[in-house]
Amino acid sequence: MPARATAAIPHPTHAAHSATAWDEALIRRYDTSGPRYTSYPxxxxxxxxxxxxxxxxxxxxxxxxxxxxxxxxxxxxxxxxxxxxxxxxxxxxxxxxxxxxxxxxxxxxxxxxxxxxxxxxxxxxxxxxxxxxxxxxxxxxxxxxxxxxxxxxxxxxxxxxxxxxxxxxxxxxxxxxxxxxxxxxxxxxxxxxxxxxxxxxxxxxxxxxxxxxxxxxxxxxxxxxxxxxxxxxxxxxxxxxxxxxxxxxxxxxxxxxxxxxxxxxxxxxxxxxxxxxxxxxxxxxxxxxxxxxxxxxxxxxxxxxxxxxxxxxxxxxxxxxxxxxxxxxxxxxxxxxxxxxxLGVSAISRVDDVYAQNPTSLAHFEAALDQGRLATVKGLRLNQDDLIRRDVIERLMCDMQIDLAAIGQRWEINATDYFSAVLEQLRAAEQDGLLVRDGLSLTATPTGRLLIRHLAMAFDAHLPSQSAQRYSKIM
Structure with missing residues (x-):
């Protein structure tokens, strides 16, 4: 048998990882459909x-x-x-x-x-x-x-x-x-x-x-x-x-x-x-x-x-x-x-500032390569706004917090103005205890970590034009 897990190695945010705040009514209220953000857009x-x-x-x-x-x-x-x-x-x-x-x-x-x-x-x-x-x-x-x-x-x-x-x-x-x-x-x-x-x-x-x-x-x-x-x-x-x-x-x-x-x-x-x-x-x-x-x-x-x-x-x-x-x-x-x-049928590449996807049909994938060309059927070249928001959403999804001031420095923008509508949109989540805001620093609470997809959605400029039915429930 493999050995049992050893005691956890301490680190400064362990309490945030292990603490479970469980407000079922609040979780259910925010349990809408939304992206998993394996990419943005x-x-x-x-x-x-x-x-x-x-x-x-x-x-x-x-x-x-x-x-x-x-x-x-x-x-x-x-x-x-x-x-x-x-x-x-x-x-x-x-x-x-x-x-x-x-x-x-x-x-x-x-x-x-x-x-x-x-x-x-x-x-x-x-x-x-x-x-x-x-x-x-x-x-x-x-x-x-x-x-x-x-x-x-x-x-x-x-x-x-x-x-x-x-x-x-x-x-x-x-x-x-x-x-x-x-x-x-x-x-x-x-x-x-x-x-x-x-x-x-x-x-x-x-x-x-x-x-x-x-x-x-x-x-x-x-x-x-x-x-x-x-x-x-x-x-x-x-x-x-x-x-x-x-x-x-x-x-x-x-x-x-x-x-x-x-x-x-x-x-x-x-x-x-x-x-x-x-x-x-x-x-x-x-x-x-x-x-x-x-x-x-x-x-x-x-x-x-x-x-x-x-x-x-x-x-x-x-x-x-x-x-x-x-x-x-x-x-x-x-x-x-x-x-x-x-590589392969349905595969998606993320290279430089683009996403490129192969066909989901094996026949279409094979036909393109038999003609001596790459099988790319769709994709997207990101504009400056996409790149900035991708940075924000990825860091939020990975770190469970985001420093918009650092984002502003990295992308040479006035983060307060750039994200003013987003910060207003997140006010309800802040009042409901999903995040803690300190100036331009946002940190997901234990409950907010469970609903991190919802917090990320506030930064998604493409979402309003997309059908929510194409996405799964957050939880």
Whole structure:
């Protein structure tokens, strides 16, 4: 068994992390729909007038700054569909489908790398999906070889090379192979350990599968393990999820992501297989969240923000303490100031001052690359206001506080005038105890940390023109 969590390493804001102020009426009043701010502006602001040429120009501009690179590779294949899933995926047992996809990925790498100074270090690598472990061991090796040939991968100790793993189709040999390829961080999908819940979401996964992989990963010396859980799934109760959490705490992962299930069957077809009557009520979901925060903070985890928890000695918690935490399309990241290159169907890049997204259709993705061009179908070049507000929202989401005076100095603006409407809009949240204002310094209270998306929304200049129905509930 992995060792239990040690006592929390003290740091100055630990009380703010562990204290739980729980005003249910207030939380419910502010529990509206809103963005998760994995980017600002959000993907709803992307438009199809943004072309592959715009993206290649951004790649070339980015060489002037010499920022390190972060590579995200989307592997869309899954052997079975989990009914809750809202990811871009293709359900198939035919592993032969991966070969032509890997070939297209290589073409995309070649087309991208020709515009980049590939001496820039690749500090981060993340394989997501779908299920990256759908690939055979040989295919994984091939993909790493291609990435290394096109971009130059690193074996530096501080690299952050992560892969999402389905414990139902990985074993100790998989982990040993991934380690040999240079991966040093794993994210294991668990969602819930309750058999009734697992059956309802079409994901039967006994605890022993997860436990065996975690023991081997610890033995092999993987630097950080993350477990994904979801609350709000069918048949979950406060008591049943507390039982799952107790077992997870025993497993002692370095990080936990506890996502709020957003039931949106009109947008995500697999969710239509979930019976809405089996979902926990809004009251039960809040109780589950409350218990989750209480149990994890009592076990020594830091509530990073939103749905992320980490042990005090994990790089996420350390990055938050030193102000270098970043938020991107994979959630929170400890490596700030990287240009993110997204590879594969549906992948999004964040390079220089643009976002660029590939098509969500595999056929459209393949067709573009077969014609010898990048598959960019939409994106956005940020203007000065977007860049300023992105800075504010990202720091607020990562640090749970924002110094607008420092923002003013950084961007050479009069912050008092620039954000006067925002500060007026936040007055109600301040009066309700979600934030404390000291001049131009705003700090989220423990309750405000739970509702940080709401506070960030005040700075979002694009939000008034977007439909709230496209976003999930905050909690």
């Amino acid at each position: 959000t993907a709803l602001a992307f438009h199809d007038q943004f072309t592959a040429d715009d993206f290649t120009q951004a790649l070339e501009r980015s060489n002037q700054h010499q920022r390190p690179l972060s590579l995200y590779v989307h592997v869309p294949f899954c052997r079975k569909i989990c009914f809750y899933c809202a990811c871009n995926k293709i359900a198939t047992k035919n592993t032969g489908l991966a070969e032509p996809y890997l070939s297209r990925l290589d073409r995309e790498m070649v087309l991208t790398a020709r515009h980049l100074d590939t001496q820039r270090p690749v500090q981060q690598l993340h394989w997501g999906g779908g299920t990256p472990t759908f690939l055979s061991l040989a295919q994984m090796s091939d993909l790493v070889d291609r990435l290394d040939a096109r971009f130059g991968l690193s074996m530096a100790p501080e690299r952050d090379y992560a892969i999402e793993i389905d414990p139902r189709e990985a074993d100790v040999f998989t982990l040993r192979h991934l380690q040999s390829l240079g991966f040093n961080r794993l994210s294991l999908g668990v969602q819930d350990l309750n058999p009734q819940v697992q059956k309802a979401i079409n994901r039967i996964q006994p605890r022993v599968l997860t436990e065996t992989l975690m023991e081997e990963a610890h033995r092999l010396g993987f630097r950080s393990l993350n477990l994904d859980l979801i609350y709000g799934l069918p048949f979950q109760t406060e008591k049943s999820f507390a039982d799952t959490l107790s077992q997870v705490i025993e497993l002692n992962p370095a990080r936990l992501s506890v996502f709020n299930y957003a039931h949106m069957p009109s947008r995500f077809a697999p969710q239509r297989r979930i019976n809405e009557q089996d979902l926990p009520s809004a009251d039960e979901k809040l109780a589950i969240l409350h218990t989750t925060i209480e149990m994890l903070t009592s076990a020594g985890y830091i509530h990073i923000g939103m749905d992320h928890f980490a042990r005090p000695d994990d790089s996420l918690a350390i990055a938050q303490r030193n102000g270098s935490l970043q938020r991107n399309f994979q959630g929170y990241s400890s490596h700030a100031q990287c240009d993110l290159i997204g």
